[in-house]
Amino acid sequence: MTDTTFISMSSPAPSTAAPGAPPSAGHASPGPGTIARLRRRFPFWVVGVAGVLAVAACVIYIPHRYVEETDDAYVQADTVAVMPKVAGYVTALHVTDNSRFTANQLLVEIDPRDFQVAVNSAKASLQSAQASNDNVLEQLAEQTHLIAAAQATVESDRAILQFAQQQLARYGTLAKTGAGTEERLQQAVSDIGRNKAILDHDLAALAAAQAQVGVLQSQAAQAEAAIQREEAALAQAQLNLSYTKISAVAAGAVANRTVQVGDFVQPGQTLFSAVPNEIYIIANFKETQLAHVRSGQSVSVRVDAFPGEALHGHIDSFQRGTGSNFALLPPENATGNFVKIVQRVPVKIVLDGPVEALRMISPGMSVEPMVTLAPPPGWLAPFL
Secondary structure (H helix, E strand, O other), X not given: OHHHHHHHHHOXXXXXXXXXXXXXXXXXXXXXXXXXXXXXXXXXXHHHHHHHHHHHHHHHHHHHHOEEEOOOEEEEEOOEEEOOOOOEEEEEEOOOOOOEEOOXXXXXXXXXXXXXXXXXXXXHHHHHHHHHHHHHHHHHHHHHHHHHHHHHHHXXXXXXXHHHHHHHHHHHHHHHHOOOOHHHHHHHHHHHHHHHHHHHHHHHHHHHHHHHHHHHHHHHHHHHHHHHHHHHHHHHXXXXXXXXXXXXXXXXXXXXXXXXXXXXXXXOOXXXXXXXXXXXXXXXXXXXXXXXXXXXXXXXXXEOOOOOOEEEEEEEEEOOOOOHHHOOOOOOOXXXXXXXXXXXXXXXXXXXXXXXHHOOOOOXXXXXXXXXXXOOOHHHHHHO
């Protein structure tokens, strides 16, 4: 009984209209109430949402066909650490915190007295070496005259020996014929022996004089080498003296100054950092963004510190490798589990202007560069 009652209560009432009869007058055409009910039932707000999504898609995705941008970008400069090359006390400091300087401007002076003394000592040593060299050259010139004198003596000895030989021949003939004495013949023989001994002595003296030339030439070479050594020592002393004055290589500004007048500084000690006026941007683009990015493309830059300033530049170059590749501990993707991560490639952007805005920007500031891949249509310009 219960089941039968449930079925009869839940079943729809049977229709009393005939199968071929026309519909009732209440259902012939929708009235105003029916249209209102349809409007309430149909979600017209879906159309609005779809329109908003379509506009958002145009604004978000279409611009990427013409531009690429990143917020992982920073201003950088080729900052130089100013360090002394000699030790000493700082006697003058011509810059202060954050001051600007020009190229070749004198920045720091170190006490030069010790180095001036070294220069004077090197000059004296050089003069001594030059005097020694001049002395050897004079001896070499004198030795040339001594050799000439020894050669003349040898020629004289040979002439005397030749005359003695002629005398011996004459007295020998006379002695054989009885016209000459035996004593005179013996005297002629003795003269020949004495003259030969004198000739041998003078020949030995000539050889010694000639050998002395080689000795003097060797001394001259040593004296020349000593001059070159002293010249090098003088040049080093003068160079060390020049190191007591530190000048700027290029125009820039002082940053991170740690030196004061009166400080004793050591070679390699950082006195301050010299930040050049020429700055650039390193933008770390995702590798998936670089398909159409090329060198020379124009770049517009927004600076976080100065939202109202717009900078202009161009792409200079791409780093040959991702940032992680040069990390202290580069990834080893061949070991362990692998999770693919989109890498970033540093891109150097050179700023072209305006000059007034560039003076306000410092290394380390955050920027947002936007690279123009192709000229965008006019209607898209407000969204870029």
